[in-house]
Amino acid sequence: MPGYRKKQNTCAGLKPATVDFCLSLNFLLLRKAESVRVSPVRLHDKPRCWVEIDLGTLERNLKRIRSGLPDYIQYVAVVKADAYGHGMKQTVSRLMHCGADLFAVANLREAEEIREIGSGWPILILSAILPEEDKHIAKLQVIPTISCEEELRRFQKAAQEAGKRISVHMKVDTGMGRIGVWYEDAKALCLKILKCADLQLDGIFTHFSSADCDAAFTQLQRNRFLDLLKTLPLPTDRKLLIHCDNSAGLESLPSNGPLNGVRIGLLQFGVLPYPDSLLADVCVEPVLSFHTRVGLIKELPEGCYISYGKTYQLKKRSKIAVLTAGYADGIPTALSNEAEVLIHGKRCRVLGRVTMDQTIVDISDIPGVECGDIATLIGTQEGERISVNEFSSKAGEIPWESFVSISKRVQRIYKTDTGF
Numbered sequence: 001m002p003g004y005r006k007k008q009n010t011c012a013g014l015k016p017a018t019v020d021f022c023l024s025l026n027f028l029l030l031r032k033a034e035s036v037r038v039s040p041v042r043l044h045d046k047p048r049c050w051v052e053i054d055l056g057t058l059e060r061n062l063k064r065i066r067s068g069l070p071d072y073i074q075y076v077a078v079v080k081a082d083a084y085g086h087g088m089k090q091t092v093s094r095l096m097h098c099g100a101d102l103f104a105v106a107n108l109r110e111a112e113e114i115r116e117i118g119s120g121w122p123i124l125i126l127s128a129i130l131p132e133e134d135k136h137i138a139k140l141q142v143i144p145t146i147s148c149e150e151e152l153r154r155f156q157k158a159a160q161e162a163g164k165r166i167s168v169h170m171k172v173d174t175g176m177g178r179i180g181v182w183y184e185d186a187k188a189l190c191l192k193i194l195k196c197a198d199l200q201l202d203g204i205f206t207h208f209s210s211a212d213c214d215a216a217f218t219q220l221q222r223n224r225f226l227d228l229l230k231t232l233p234l235p236t237d238r239k240l241l242i243h244c245d246n247s248a249g250l251e252s253l254p255s256n257g258p259l260n261g262v263r264i265g266l267l268q269f270g271v272l273p274y275p276d277s278l279l280a281d282v283c284v285e286p287v288l289s290f291h292t293r294v295g296l297i298k299e300l301p302e303g304c305y306i307s308y309g310k311t312y313q314l315k316k317r318s319k320i321a322v323l324t325a326g327y328a329d330g331i332p333t334a335l336s337n338e339a340e341v342l343i344h345g346k347r348c349r350v351l352g353r354v355t356m357d358q359t360i361v362d363i364s365d366i367p368g369v370e371c372g373d374i375a376t377l378i379g380t381q382e383g384e385r386i387s388v389n390e391f392s393s394k395a396g397e398i399p400w401e402s403f404v405s406i407s408k409r410v411q412r413i414y415k416t417d418t419g420f
């Protein structure tokens, strides 16, 4: 990227009579429930587990990324998987107002969510479309990715059936080994797309496999892509979107040439693609923090085992806190005996196995902890910080994975102050 240089690296199975009994029991229970008045529980006041998502920070991040890019570069905001777990609707609405040019998602369902937020935005579908989904492409006015002749024929048929042209981006496999036409065969496919009156080629792109860890291979992929582009008889009546850079790719984005788009996911959420990335100069800040509460405090004697499987034994009499979140919320079991959480701004170690709904931490050295106190899994307390990179690396994950693993059960709380 101009300005940034790379540093380095039922009852089923029961007899009919039993089923009848179950059903009538159910009926009785239902009737009973109807007669019980339930007072509303205000779950929003004090969640057991929640993420805070700061949309002002998201806006600031996007503006900072944009400000390091030449004006002719289009910003494709990658918001697949519920905007990396940050919430599609809230995130996309904000990005629509602060400078995103296109949105990229994995599938048609995600595209439909964006269509419900605002009409007219170009939406690129990054993953392969299934044959039975073809009929929705024109209706949703999305841009499918085309990787082979079979898709060309399918999309052509879908366009003819819909009675309108379909805009497509051709994806080139320059070394990722996933979707896309192999770069040596890309010219032939491109010529066929250009000849097809039912399809309009509006973009060509590739994807780096290792931009966060292998500069030489990224350069090889970039060169394959740029060399291919020189051989293509691209239309002159419109500007195609030519893009290959994800967050990590920005480090080596050339300041001139045919590339006129970037596809940014992780960085806009305030996370560097790898810890010592030069993209630290962009000064993005984390958008998301992840918190839970202290549900119970107790003392246990030396030698006591903690949690399932007896994987931890207390070395001395200890005070423990049982947190009100577990792996069903997105705390991976791989963090058992590994992670730390922040309580009162101090680090407390996870003891024993993370369980479905509860996680145990050692609070022996932290005075004054009370039931209901906040425990931060990702985020800052009193100046002490646990980054998503720390959380994910201890879990043997990558930050993308940790974000999308925060489950639906976890409440999303949005801060909506202005970006600047």
Ligand SMILES: Cc1ncc(COP(=O)(O)O)c(C=O)c1O
Residues within 6 Å of the ligand: 078, 126, 207, 245, 246, 247, 248, 263, 264, 265, 266, 267, 273
């Ligand atoms: C094809 C494609 N482009 C761009 C991105 C965005 O990558 P990043 O989150 O590293 O910016 C992804 C993410 O997985 C992707 O699959």
